[in-house]
Amino acid sequence: MILSVVLALAGSVFYGVSDFFGGLSTRRLQVVPATTIIHVFATVSLLIAMLFVPVRFEPGALLWGGVSGVAAIVGLLTFYAALADGPMSLVAPLIAVVGAVVPVAFAVIAGEQLPAQAWIAIVLALVSALLVSVTRSDSAARVRPRTVVVSIVSGVSLGGALIALDHAPESAGLATAVVEIVVGLAVMLLLLAFTRLSAPLHDFFAQFDHQPEGGPVVSVSRARILAAAGGVLVGASNAFILFALQAGSLAVVSVLVSLYPLATIVLARFTLHEKVSRIQLLGMLLALVASVMLALS
DSSP: OHHHHHHHHHHHHHHHHHHHHHHHHTTTSOHHHHHHHHHHHHHHHHHHHTTTSOBOOOHHHHHHHHHHHHHHHHHHHHHHHHHHHSOHHHHHHHHHHHHHHHHHHHHHHTTOOOOHHHHHHHHHHHHHHHHHTOOOOOTTOOOOHHHHHHHHHHHHHHHHHHHHHHHSOGGGBTHHHHHHHHHHHHHHHHHHHHHHHOHHHHHHHHTTSOOOSSSOOOOHHHHHHHHHHHHHHHHHHHHHHHHHHHHSOHHHHHHHHTTTHHHHHHHHHHHSOOOOOHHHHHHHHHHHHHHHHHHHO
């Protein structure tokens, strides 16, 4: 269990840092180009990693890697759509929790056996994921039913991507993660081409672009570098998560991965001097307790 916990936490940290870099890059770049750059460098990083770890492109790796890649892209794009349509403080926690609950529910239905301490820790981790994702917002903010639906679709898709990865054969090694990210890259390249050829499609995706009222806005060249760095980290994160699933439990890995906002919050606190709320601090404490309990169970 401890190896799976360590790998899942590493994947969560890498993904959280990549999310921070990606968030900064989209302050200057549009969402579709920035996401495409991230996938390009994630693909490159995994292709390089293939030189050092076992890789076998078995039918199961191709199938489940492809399913995971499509699900992850749907989850990512609906994630941006939900954030553009509703208050982040309400939408982000909903997506994070749904994305963790779906694999946990699937694991329960599939009859996954874990000690009682592990299930208690999983509940604590789910609560902590909810708390750390909560940000300040206007108390009058409301989420429209459409936004709730899009958020649920995003969470289910992201959770489904983890379930697909968990179904891939262990003998394939890193191949499933490579297929996943290559499929995601192919989808993003198509979207990038279509948004440049179709004005209505361009306008549709333009509404997802982040236009911050304050905070640092980097140059275009630096934004591209940040997106590239985020891509390398996404590739590493996918590899860690895949190996964590191969070494342990789907339920455990999914809830630990859902803690990725912790890394984003810590970086924002020390680099952008953003404040951390008491609710988020409580979530961090619960995440620490849950991780230790899972490691010891």
